[in-house]
Structure formats: C-alpha cells, structure tokens
Amino acid sequence: MEARLRVLHAGIGVTIQDGGRYGYLRYGITPAGPMDWAAFRTASLALGNDDHSAAIEVSTGGLQIVCEGNAVWVAFAGGEFVWHRAGELMPQAARLLLEPGVPLQARAGASGTFAYLAVEGGLDTPVVLGSRATHTRSGLGGIGGRSLRAGDILPVGLSRPERAQYFEASIGAPWFTREPLPIRVVLGPQDDHFAPGARKIFFSSEFTLTAAADRMAYRFEGPEIESVQGYDIISDGAVLGAIQITGSKRPFVLMADRQPTGGYPKLGAVARADIGRLAQMRPGEACRFKKISPQDAQQSLLRLEDEIAGAISHLHPLPKKLTTESLFAANLIGGVFDAPPKDRNDRVS
C-alpha cells in the first residue's frame, strides 16, 4: 500500500514547495520554491531527496498531518518550531518514521517563520512547468495552485531502498544558529543610482522588517535611501534577494515568489548564503546589511552548500525515550551535541 499524508490543519500560507520552477523566467513565470532553501535542503537531504522533491513549507500558522497507508520516513528543519509526534515533543530538526494514524504537529515557536517537512520520495503532487512548487498568486503548482488546507490528501512518492538503514535522529545543523550577524549584500546592478552617502547610510543603519512581508517580498523600515536617478528604471532582470529601493526610499527585498523582472533600482542583492536567515525574520525584528564582494558571496554559498550536503554527519540517533535533557541537547544545534553517531552506515546518495 502506498503512503499518503492527510492534512488535519494548515495555517495560512502553508504550501508545497520544491527547489523552484526554473526555465521560464523569461516568460514572467515566478520561480517560487522554498523561502529558506538551506532549511529545505537540510530536511530533504536527511531523506536522500534532492531539490526536485517536494516538501511542505510550514508557515507560522502551523501544520498538523497524519500518515495513512504505509509508514513513511519524514524529516523536518527550519526556524524555531515546536514539533509533536503523537503528543510527544520532538527535536526542532529531526528525521522520524511516521506510522499510519500517528499525527505530527508543528507550531511556531519563539522565533523563525518557516520550517520544512520533507517526506521520503517527496510529495507526488502534479508537476506544472517542470516543478511542484506552489505560486498562489498565479495559481501554479501544489494542489490547484493554492495553499494547503485541512482535508487535503498528499500522495507520497516511491520509498527508497536506503530507508532500511534509516534511524530516528535529531539533525544538528550549525547553519541554523541565529547569531545576530549582518545580512551580506552584493552591490549591483543599479548601485550607481545611489550616491556614496546613500550607500553608507544603507550599510551603517539598522533596518526593521515591517508587516509587509510575504513570500514575494520583505519591506524594511529605516532611514531613507536616496536614489540620484529616481525610483523608476526601465524594467530589467531581478534575482532572489534583489534589494529594490522603491519610491518610499526604503529597501524591498525580493523573495521566493518574486517576479523575474523589476522596475525599481536595485542597490544590491542579499547573498544567497544569508537568504534563509533573512527569510526567518519576523516583522519587528531588525538587521544590518554588510557589503560583500561577488567572489566572497560565491565562496560562502559554495561552502554552505557543501556543509549542508554533509548534513548526514550531523544526524544524532534519538534516545528511545525522549527526556527534557535529551531534547535540550538535540536542540542545541550549534555543535555542542556533535558526538558522531555509532551507526554511520547511513548514506545519502
């Protein structure tokens, strides 16, 4: 019998996402994909999934699902969410076997805005233009192009032979540490629209995320950033993390559901290595921006990707009985709990 997930509760903005819908940017198609690709990939890799496998992006609205049919391996990671399996508190990031009829629940914790629930083999919802990623504004992907809701049944892809070696584990991932480091930014392509003084203000001030933050863009409040050439440009390409300075003279960072082109001057782009950290901010939280060269941004991205690809070495077997102490240790994801597991024949291809 196949496995499937039944959605018992899905808060606003819980969607199905894979690595994103690429190949149609030139036709105005939004790439969508995960808001925090690092967390998405961490959960995916714990199950041997790749960027083409679809997972559930859980918003602060929370999620409750139950497995039906066969048992299925799942993995979750992301912001500081509180996960319960059958009422029992789980680590913040973990790989678990979900038996049929056993509910799994996620609700928002003290911080963070997105978490990812991946399933072994990926969710087998329809592929639209090469991707299962949901873009609700244009109604593409996911289930009917919309957010998930209670009653949805999500088919699960084929299980993997590697599952025989899986063990229940917490995922200790140092890249989830929430140090208040500045968000790094690569200048361009329209940095020349801003006088040196305006750029100095941008890189030396604190900016607060406003309530105008969704999957499309995050708008920040802070000092005015003056453009010397106005706030309308002839529309050109826009990347993930592009920092548009709009007529409000405030930064507007384009996120996963961005349009592929934009008509405002783009001071720079948030380094991809830091996009997840930015995505996990909540309205009211503040950050600073720091200039980084394209070369350094590239190096930090590749380093982070390599680290995540080795995530399997950060799996720590869960004790049979979870205690407050063991959970506390599992949630200390800064490397305190970094003794390698004895069983290391766990491989992700």
Next chain:
Amino acid sequence: MQEEPRYLPAGEAALVVEFGAAIDPKIHNRVLALDAAIRVAHLDGVCETVPTYRSLMIHFDPRKFTHEALIDALASLRYGEAPPARRKRRWQIPACYDPAHAEDLAEAAALLGISQERIVCLHLNATYRVYMYGFAPGYVFLGGLAPELTLPRRAQPRPAAPAGALLIAGGQALIAGCAMPTGWYMTGRTPAKIFDPARSPLFLMNIGDEVCFERIGSLAFDALQSKAELGEVPATAILDEA
C-alpha cells in the same frame, strides 16, 4: 561604432549585460543577439537567460562560473547588432474596447483629456514590438504605444485585471497573461490567451515578435473566448518575409 556593453553583477549567480539605457529596437536587438548567441553556444553552466528592454540577465551556476569567467566566455562569442535573421511574426490580436471589457477607458480618457474613441484609435493604429515578458506569468510588455497615450501608473493598484486585459501606463502597453492587481489602466481586452499551461506552445508570442490589434465587439469577444476556453487560439500570426 558599437559600444561595449556594461557587465553588472546581480548577486553571486547572475550577470546583467546592459546595452543601453533606453527603450529602443536597436538596443533590444543587441540583447536578443547575445541571447541567441548564448543559446547556440550551449555554455555549460548558464542556467537561463532573461531578455529585457535593454539588458540580458544571465543566471549561472556558481560552481561552474565566476562573473569574470562568464564575461570572458561571452567575449569569445560572436554576436552582432541583431539576432540572426528569421522570419518575423506579426500577430493579429482581436481586441474588444466595449465598456464591459475596457473598465478603465473612461478614467484614462479623463486623465489624458481626450475622448475614449481617440484612445481606441491610437491603440489600434500602432504596430507593437514584444520587448519582454515580466511582472507575472505571460505578461507581455509592448513598445510602440502612441506618445499621446502616456499617463503615469496609478499610485495605488486597481483590483485584479483579468487575463487578456490590454493595459497602458508609463508610455507602454501590456497584455495581461493572468489576473493580477495592477497599477496600469485597462483600456480593452483580448480573448486570446497569451499563457496557457495546458497548451503547446505555453506562451503565444516570442520576444521580438510584432503585434497589431484588430477591433471586435462584445458578441465576437464572447464567441472567441468560448473557443479559447476549448484550446483554440483566436489570434493569427503572419509570417513576414525574412
């Protein structure tokens, strides 16, 4: 004398090659020439390209290219002032300007200080060039709108304009590929679907194609729209001699 393009970084994994700072067919031709040259060269590590009015955005795999290495690779490509000659397509797009399908026509006329019929005439009597897609799936950005129809975008977006809406603002014309709130003015509507996920080709027009509008009434609109729902394309493409 051809000027060197500007190479501008857009994050760590994209490069903008900018050929000018204006909406101009000559500049756009150079964008399309580079786009075609990259396609032919099959550069391993180039993920996808996004042509716009005056620049080409090249998304690349940061494991295969740095910005410098990509710029070097582009310099070795041979491309000229225009994309390789091909038979140009000119689309005849049915357009209805009746009040039910031209929700903002009266408002635009009042703002421009001309009659509604004058807007319709000017919109009909132009040949447009498809410069780019953008904004949302299948939104076609057209150049060639009569300067008399220049009006600024709305300060606040209007409620969603339906798919097929013919929009004007900022001296440009758009065809809406899907329903979306917009800061533009809806002065007509076509039953032709620019974007249809259930059709091949998914997108009706290529960048660089030409577009003309052909006036239809509400009854014809309804009939053509019913056909469009069944997958027919109520628009014709005329191939010009190369």
